[in-house]
Amino acid sequence: MHAMLFAPSDAGGCRVNYSIPEVDTFIREYQGKSNLLDSVFKVDEQEPYLSFLAKLNKWKRKGKLMKEFVKNNNTWAWEIFHQQINQYFLYDPEDTSYYEQLLKDLSQRKITFTDINPFSSHLVLTVHFDNGMKGVYKFMRTPRDHEVLPNHFFFSDIERAHSEIASFHLDKVLGFHRVPPTVGRVLNITEDIGKVGVDLLTNTLHKSPAGNLCFFGKCKDYCKVDFSICGTPDTVEGSMSVFLPRRGFNQSIYWIQSPWLRTYHFSIKAKWEKDEQFCETDVKTREDFKGRRVLDFTDVGVFDFLIGNLDRHHVELFEHFGNDTSLIHLDNGRGFGKSKYDCMSCMSPVRQCCMIRLSTLAKLVKLYIGPDSLSHVLRKSLEADPLSPILWEPHLDSVDRRVGQILKVISECITKKGKPWQEVIIDDGFY
Structure with a gap:
């Protein structure tokens, strides 16, 4: 077994150890929205996170299956x-x-x-x-x-x-x-x-x-x-x-370069690192980014920020499903390397586009208010792995801190950038 530090308190959600006043205010507004009160996105502080997630999963949109190909x-x-x-x-x-x-x-x-x-x-x-x-x-x-x-x-x-x-x-x-x-x-x-x-x-x-x-x-x-x-x-x-199905299985995967690709050079910055309007001018205007694609990349931004991954140079998709399909998150080996450092640039898709899926936001809100924190549900899930424990406790603690940071960025899109709620938080039917 591998030595782990004593786990911080995770009962009561991520905000127990990492409360952010602006986020608390934002969540009160979220809970007060009339269109959420009777919807699947309503968050109850007493409901376990996995029960909430199971309800959302029942609403997952079903598409074509690979067995057709x-x-x-x-x-x-x-x-x-x-x-x-x-x-x-x-x-x-x-x-x-x-x-x-x-x-x-x-x-x-x-x-x-x-x-x-x-x-x-x-x-x-x-x-x-x-x-x-x-x-x-x-x-x-x-x-x-x-x-x-x-x-x-x-x-x-x-x-x-x-x-x-x-x-x-x-x-x-x-x-x-x-x-x-x-x-x-x-x-x-x-x-x-x-x-x-x-x-x-x-x-x-x-x-x-x-x-x-x-x-x-x-x-x-x-x-x-x-x-x-x-x-x-x-x-x-x-x-x-x-392995995923590839050409040898009468199926091909193709990849698309991330708009937020880094230069992989010690002194040269990419355009998105120098231009906060990058999403508006270079991403949302792309024909292949119509539909769900921008929100897919904001999900990637949330995911990479939580694990601390700066190495997302491309994502992959299945060719036969066309453009209306989810992105595949491969190659995550450069995450969980710095427990005290939060890679704010990893969240650039969220910050620059000022958009997030309602379903993704709802999960983050639920994890923030509790009763279960992200570190708690992640730790419990990881216990099933044969090599458990997988993560050092400071890395588990870091994901709780980062949940609040994501919510803070979203709240600032509304409070500081003046974006309307309905332009920032998008219900596109994908849960």
Whole structure:
């Protein structure tokens, strides 16, 4: 087990430890809106958060299913998962017929072949299982309590497997369901790499001075002996995410560049970092951002701000669902690196567009007022992972602080920027 600090109080919502006067005023206005009093978005301070979320999930809009495009035997949990991918979300957590088995398979099924992704900046494995399933494995390269050094740029940061696992659970408790199912797994270097790994892996196997089995594989930046991954003595921890349907499954994923892409240069800033009108002039005017797309990116901004992820260079979508589909939140390994630092620039889509989904806002309001805080529901969800505890307590505490910061930005769109309520808080029917 990994040492964790004593958890702060989470009974009573995020505001117990991080109350913000402007947000308290904003929430009173929210609760007083007549059009909310008898709606599913009404928040009751006594109702548990998961009960509130379950009510919202019942109103989720249902779209096309992937089974219209993917043909398989529909036998294994991963095959059912592929077929049940919805136009508006990746999975339904209440459909336990395959969801729980899928997570179990990712953490326990026999591995028959291990390959690499040579285009990744860090060593990432493509794992093949004995039932035909494929997974993406990222290594637990640092302890849970490791903090990013203050002088490091985000693009030189390592990827953290515990961030991948925690991001999946955060996405789930927020009711987004846009992160592929991910679970912690222990790999045996001898069995899962030495015996079934591609040559680019096995040729780098070596013993460390401490006698542990190590390897470094091949990738773009961090694959040499100085960055070896070492077992204790030959086992390592990491995150395993299920593969999504791709061209090999008669289905393709395409990606779109985030308008809030960073330059990945130590001194050059992107246009959005210098122009607070960027969303109005460069995003809302784009033809491909008509419909739900702007609100999808404000959801991405909320999500990345909560995990502290500066590395959202693109998002992915399923081609056959067209433009009217949710964004897929892949590659979350650079989150949860700084527990005391709140990346306000990560929230630029929300701040610059001054828009948020009513359903997203309602969940944040509920978590702020309680009785359950975000740290509480996230901690409880993470307890189900085989490698639990996943997050260091200061990182759990940080998400409570950040909930209030998001609500403060939204309230300032109305109180300081003079935006009408109905232009800021949008009910577009997606919950």
